[in-house]
Amino acid sequence: MKAARDWGRLAIWVSSCSAITAVLTGLSLIVGTSSVETSLGWIFSPDAQSAVILWDIRLPRAVGAWFAGALLGLSGAVAQGVFRNPLAEPYLLGTASGAALGVTISLLAADASIGGLAWAGKLGVTGAACLGAAGAIVLTIMLARGVLETASLLLSGIVIAFLLTAVTSLLLLTKPEIWRAMQTFLLGSTGFLSWSAVLLLGGVFLVCIIPSTLLARGLDALTLGEETAQSLGLSLPVLRLTLLGVTALGTAAAVGQIGVVGFVGLVAPHLVRESLSVNHRQLLIAAPLCGGVLLQAADVVSRWVVRPAELPVGAVTACVGGTYLVILLWRRNRVGS
């Protein structure tokens, strides 16, 4: 009975998220460097140039932002489940520092044709960021000697993050000019999303969402504690390795395309839990939808506030997400006291 009601609530959540997504996508099409009236005019009678702006710049941007947000929301929800910690987030395992290192190497390689680094130049900034992020997670797991120990995983994540940041700083010393380009990339921007980026993000999203929802029951069991979960017949190594793989892939893909956009992965699962009482399978369906909406909204806001210029989308999510977390903590404390 309760289960049926929960799924019913989830259905309402899913449909409202979809509705908001539709509205935001519509807004994405009319918010930009041109005035709203001009944009509306374009939609009804496009010429060659406005068609490019609408369908090759604004639309892939809106759809890509949704997929990237969904990936971050999913990765965040999975990470919080695996680590049994509500403060876990996609960047916990050194992803952000790995991406920064990747970007730095690629910029260095593009700058001076350093023989051995030519591949990094060809890979482009996005590819290098993605590889760097994924590489950082692999290093973290290797340093923690597997995925079983939560504490050592978290610690290795921190160690790897510091290590990679140090390497990045050293590299930047040799060529300080690229610092600004790297910072701008890391701050996050949806401005460069193209249809090929959307295809990539969409593909990765499919690859990530299927195994996570299939393994969601394992996450439910894990909430009872690792020993209990094992006594329920769960193979912890397989479960954690697969789910961490999903987090790694999802985060690396998102970071590669839009940079290190913070707070979406952290806040999306909390927003879901605030309004629904969910098991993990429901959470893993709802959190990506929420993440998608969050990033799309942030993207629209970033284009709206200072138009025709725009804010870095990472700054917007940090402001909104940070504020929300503070409110959440404040409310919890009040309930607690």
Add this chain to the structure above:
Amino acid sequence: MKTLILGGVRSGKSRHAAELGRAAASVTLIATAQPLDVEMTARIEAHRAGRPAHWSVVEEPIRLADALARAAAPGRTVIVDCLTLWLSNLLGAGEEGGLAREQAALLECLPRLPGDTVLISNEVGLGIVPANALARRFADAAGTLHQKLAALCDRVVLMAAGLPLAVKCLPLLLCAMLGWNAAAHAAGLTLHDDLQREVTLTEHPRRLVTMLPSLTETVCGLGACDRLVATDRFSNWPEQARALPKAGGLDDAAIEMIVSVRPDLVLLSRSQRISDRLGELGVRSFVLETRTYADIARTVTIVGSILGLEAEAARLNTRIAQSVREIGDASRARKSPGPSVYFEVDRGPYAAGAASFIGELLLRLGARNIVTDDLGPFPRLNPEYVVRHDPDVILMAPEVPDLADRPGWNRIRAVREHRLCSFDSDTRDTIVRPGPRVPEGMRALADCLARKAP
């Protein structure tokens, strides 16, 4: 690619050769003229003035094949100007068999030369058969030589009234892409940018976006400010550019803004991400990196050819080079040996080393940079380094903080005796932007050094 350019007197042969050479990383000109009389000397001087400053020139009146073999290299365009004088030098040398030997050597070496070769020659056989024997012999020799060369060359162009007529063009597809046809106006310009991409322009762009202040200033310096339709947010000079729509910065370009102003061409510095995205959207971009002092002339020349303002570019380059030389000479004459200096770019402290473009200007002013070129263009220094090298003058790009507060810096002579140069933000722009305002920036540096140097 081997090109033979034929044409009458003043038909635009040299200019067309210069256009072909524009795309090359380096250009060597083999000049065959000998300044034997006043008129010839004047002609040579006129050619010299019209040439881009970065070409290297080899003078070889007789042994052309040897000179070609020495000069040719992959990625380089070697221009021979011209075969007519070389032939007449050979005929005039009177050495029996010399003509046959040199011709055979040329025909033999030409197909094996690496890089691009452009041969210029006068078409002399169109008029009435000459009355004197030497002239007849010359016309015969030139005609047969042209036939043999044309068989070896990929392209043969006949110039008339400054317009190129493609007589032979291989491979056909490439020639079609380049817009090489009988009526080709300005012959479809193909240039390589600093990402090594081939960019072909069928006509000179009329709607430009520049994504770097120095590029904006270069375009305006060539008098083409009215072709700009948007710039990056840092472009604040001249007044005309300030009012244009701002399309973000080089790292966070507003792609939509760029597309919405419908540019024919976007000029930017190296940023793979923007040029890739613009390419996907069908917007042409051209990447130019201006790092050294020599790059300024190169950028001006290339932007000049893109805009079809070659003469203006040559004039601008002459003006810049002349002012820089004058300011440098005056400053060096004033103080010798020059003061030792430290130029702080950023509070890192990052310094402008001798290898940087600012370092080069300081060097030309006779100053001795304490940051030697082996440290790189903008090294991050240990503050102790500055204390140890005790510069006579400190120049600061940022606002001057209290340098005496830095540990040990109160012992530096420049700090003790207040030999500090700082600049307001407009002046700072002229110093740090490698564009046409470089003389102004250099003058500001020179003025300050004159006032502050011991």
